[in-house]
Amino acid sequence: MLSLLKNFGLNAPKEKFDEVFEYLTQYYPRGEDPWGLNVKKARKSLEVIWPLYHNYFKVRVFGKENVQDQPYMVVPNHTGQIAIDGMLVSTAFALDVQPPRILRGMVERFFTTLPFIGMWAAEGGAVLGDRQNCHQLLKRGQSILAFPEGVRGVAKSTSDFYQTQSFTKGFFRLSAEAGVDVLPVAVVGAEEFYPYVYQAKTLANFFNLPALPLSLNYLPLPSPVDIYIGKPYKIASGIGADSPDDIINREVKNIESIIQEMINEGLANRRHFFANKEFE
Amino acid sequence: MIGFKNIKSVLIIGAAGGLAEITASLLIKEHPEVRITGIDPRPIPHPIRHENIEYLKMRFTRTKFEKLFREKQFDLVLHLARMSHADSSTHGKMEKRLDANVIGTKRILDLCLKYEVKKVIILSTYHVYGALNDNPTFITEDFPLRASIRYPELRDVVEMDQLCTNWMWKNQSDIETLVLRPCAIIGPQIQNTMTRYLTTPYAPLPADFNPMFQYIHEFDMAKILIDCIAKVPTGLYNIAPDEAISVREARNFMGLPSIPIPMAILYGAAKIISSPLWRFPDYLLDYLKYSCIIDNNEIKKHIGNSAFRFSIHESLELLKLE
Numbered sequence: 001m002l003s004l005l006k007n008f009g010l011n012a013p014k015e016k017f018d019e020v021f022e023y024l025t026q027y028y029p030r031g032e033d034p035w036g037l038n039v040k041k042a043r044k045s046l047e048v049i050w051p052l053y054h055n056y057f058k059v060r061v062f063g064k065e066n067v068q069d070q071p072y073m074v075v076p077n078h079t080g081q082i083a084i085d086g087m088l089v090s091t092a093f094a095l096d097v098q099p100p101r102i103l104r105g106m107v108e109r110f111f112t113t114l115p116f117i118g119m120w121a122a123e124g125g126a127v128l129g130d131r132q133n134c135h136q137l138l139k140r141g142q143s144i145l146a147f148p149e150g151v152r153g154v155a156k157s158t159s160d161f162y163q164t165q166s167f168t169k170g171f172f173r174l175s176a177e178a179g180v181d182v183l184p185v186a187v188v189g190a191e192e193f194y195p196y197v198y199q200a201k202t203l204a205n206f207f208n209l210p211a212l213p214l215s216l217n218y219l220p221l222p223s224p225v226d227i228y229i230g231k232p233y234k235i236a237s238g239i240g241a242d243s244p245d246d247i248i249n250r251e252v253k254n255i256e257s258i259i260q261e262m263i264n265e266g267l268a269n270r271r272h273f274f275a276n277k278e279f280e
Numbered sequence: 281m282i283g284f285k286n287i288k289s290v291l292i293i294g295a296a297g298g299l300a301e302i303t304a305s306l307l308i309k310e311h312p313e314v315r316i317t318g319i320d321p322r323p324i325p326h327p328i329r330h331e332n333i334e335y336l337k338m339r340f341t342r343t344k345f346e347k348l349f350r351e352k353q354f355d356l357v358l359h360l361a362r363m364s365h366a367d368s369s370t371h372g373k374m375e376k377r378l379d380a381n382v383i384g385t386k387r388i389l390d391l392c393l394k395y396e397v398k399k400v401i402i403l404s405t406y407h408v409y410g411a412l413n414d415n416p417t418f419i420t421e422d423f424p425l426r427a428s429i430r431y432p433e434l435r436d437v438v439e440m441d442q443l444c445t446n447w448m449w450k451n452q453s454d455i456e457t458l459v460l461r462p463c464a465i466i467g468p469q470i471q472n473t474m475t476r477y478l479t480t481p482y483a484p485l486p487a488d489f490n491p492m493f494q495y496i497h498e499f500d501m502a503k504i505l506i507d508c509i510a511k512v513p514t515g516l517y518n519i520a521p522d523e524a525i526s527v528r529e530a531r532n533f534m535g536l537p538s539i540p541i542p543m544a545i546l547y548g549a550a551k552i553i554s555s556p557l558w559r560f561p562d563y564l565l566d567y568l569k570y571s572c573i574i575d576n577n578e579i580k581k582h583i584g585n586s587a588f589r590f591s592i593h594e595s596l597e598l599l600k601l602e
Contacts, residue, residue, distance in 0.1 A: 034524040034573050035417050036492050112413040112570070115488035115542060123490065132416035 012050040017043060020100045027101075035104070035133065036122035042102055045124045046094055053091045056222050057084075057189070058271075061096045063229035069099050072143045072183040072232065073175040077164050077259050078153030080190035081197060081213050084220060085154075089185060090125065090145060092227050103145040104137050108210075131174065138178035146171040148252070155211030157199045161191040162263050167256045169248050176248075177241035184230035184259045188266035193220035195275035224271040228262045282355075282398045282456055283510050289315045291354040291397075293340055293388060294361030296320035298469030299403075302502040303358065304328055310506065317352055319345075320361070341384050349395040356509060357392050359385065359402040362440060364472055374433055381440040389447050392455060399456040401508055404441040406463045406518065406574050407434065411491070411566040418575040421461070421516045431563035445516055456514045460505075463520035463574055466599055467498025473564060478534050478599060484546055485538035490528045491571040494520040496588070497595035504579070504587050512582040518574040521588045525596075527568060533596050543569050 021043050025031070028039050053059050076089050090103045105121070106129030112118045127133045134144055147153060148167035156165070175182050196216045204212035233255055239247060270276060290307065292300050295318025304316055308330050315332045318324065321339045338344060340361065363380040385402070392400045409419050410426035425441060427434040441459065448457035464474040474495070477483055496504075496519060504519055531538045541549070543565070550562035580587075590598065 030523060030525075032492070032524070032526055032529060034492055034494075034571075036490065036526065036571065038490075038526065038529075109414045115544070118413075119488060119490045128414060128416065130414070130416040132418065136416075136418055 012047040038123040041123035058224040076185035078147040078149040105145040181232035186228040186262035189225035192223035192275045296322040357400045377436040381436040411570040433563040463494035487540035492524040497590040517579040
């Protein structure tokens with residue numbers, strides 16, 4: 001696969017990868033971690049993802065200066081029908097942010113049962129979205145990637161594009177428990193991977209599927225993607241994992257609004273793409 | 281807590297096993313004054329020659345087993361006789377295992393209480409938690425035991441553990457009891473499923489899953505058993521190192537050729553094939569699919585970090601040397 005990419009001039013920049021993975025190899029001296037991350041395999045995956053990230057989706061990353069050398073709960077909006085946005089955000093944090101880090105993406109239970117895909121994701125840093133996993137990883141200084149909108153965010157019909165769906169609260173309680181800042185992230189451009197989508201919810205329920213998008217295309221279009229990293233949202237003193245619901249709800253709503261605002265600003269500054277106009 | 285000064289007579293049940301052999305030799309080396317009685321229905325392959333060690337070939341469900349308790353006045357009992365699944369054909373021997381592991385263990389515990397044994401240490405296994413896709417990493421001792429959810433063949437493992445823990449809390453004012461749940465113990469003297477899997481050339485390797493494993497070297501496990509006698513109070517303890525290794529890395533490290541096979545095919549094949557090259561019960565195959573990584577913080581509160589002398593790579597290296 002990698003040699004094929006090389007033939008098309010789509011190979012990953014060796015110097016950049018060497019530099020990043022020299023750092024990551026020091027960070028994970030055993031090459032693996034108990035959740036199944038494998039640094040060598042992660043590099044290979046990123047080398048394959050790079051042409052998609054750099055040449056196909058032409059990702060731009062803004063707000064890199066907001067990221068410091070500390071663990072974060074990274075919370076982006078979720079868009080694009082399939083979790084390509086997660087892959088792009090993870091790539092950005094590994095290759096375009098200092099210091100580089102492998103985000104530990106929280107995945108659904110069914111994902112871990114998928115042959116090859118579950119293994120590939122785990123070797124690239126993904127972990128089962130479980131409270132205990134999250135707590136342990138944050139305690140070890142790892143940054144978590146969580147999508148509080150879940151499937152509701154990713155599986156939207158065209159009419160709901162770029163409208164954040166209500167956030168679940170678990171990520172905030174876990175951040176509060178670990179005393180880790182929340183890093184709001186907005187992904188703009190991913191909705192246009194599949195610009196004309198209707199979510200057949202009744203049919204999805206009938207087949208017991210998490211979502212059933214009916215789309216004009218089933219391969220993602222090369223919509224340019226912008227990733228905006230916001231300022232860290234610090235958990236106010238006095239707020240903990242066991243704080244009352246109304247306090248937690250208020251905080252989560254604040255984060256949701258911040259991300260919505262970042263999306264709106266991002267939409268105003270996006271690059272031209274033929275499918276854009278419909279949704280601006 | 282009981283100290284070595286109160287221990288004069290020790291019973292090791294399952295003395296023919298590799299771990300029991302190492303534990304007995306370490307115990308007699310560190311405390312030569314202690315009298316050890318080792319029993320096993322199997323012949324003892326390498327009996328230790330020492331004036332204070334006696335071996336008896338007997339089943340621990342027989343009447344003369346009680347006589348032994350009456351006469352020897354044991355202060356400490358190490359129950360290392362859980363019948364493993366290593367020699368099981370795919371579904372066979374379940375009845376035998378239930379009898380040995382559940383009924384046999386109940387009998388041992390009742391005798392310990394009746395004859396005022398001061399401490400009993402029972403070796404359970406990490407298998408009790410089960411290998412499931414929604415297992416968190418670093419499972420703590422209070423996590424539900426789900427091994428038999430998918431496979432009733434693992435009932436004996438779970439029932440034995442639960443029997444011991446219930447008994448432990450019920451009788452905690454009369455007897456100190458430890459239930460240990462170690463990760464996969466490996467070493468040249470241990471003939472369990474995992475050691476065999478790691479040392480077998482051309483063993484199947486899941487092509488589509490790569491679960492993480494914790495391995496503890498047999499010497500470390502034996503040393504921890506000894507440490508538990510005087511340092512660890514009544515309770516349930518996971519025993520595992522901090523680190524973990526994927527099954528693929530472990531097999532690669534062992535330098536033996538493997539045959540990558542998708543799990544779906546492996547399940548089917550394991551039901552049919554049971555060859556001398558690869559004996560692996562099909563109901564244990566989930567452990568090659570999903571991780572079951574256990575948390576070791578509870579035991580480390582009592583024995584510290586230094587008890588784990590060999591890293592996983594060192595343990596594998598030692599296994600390779602054999």
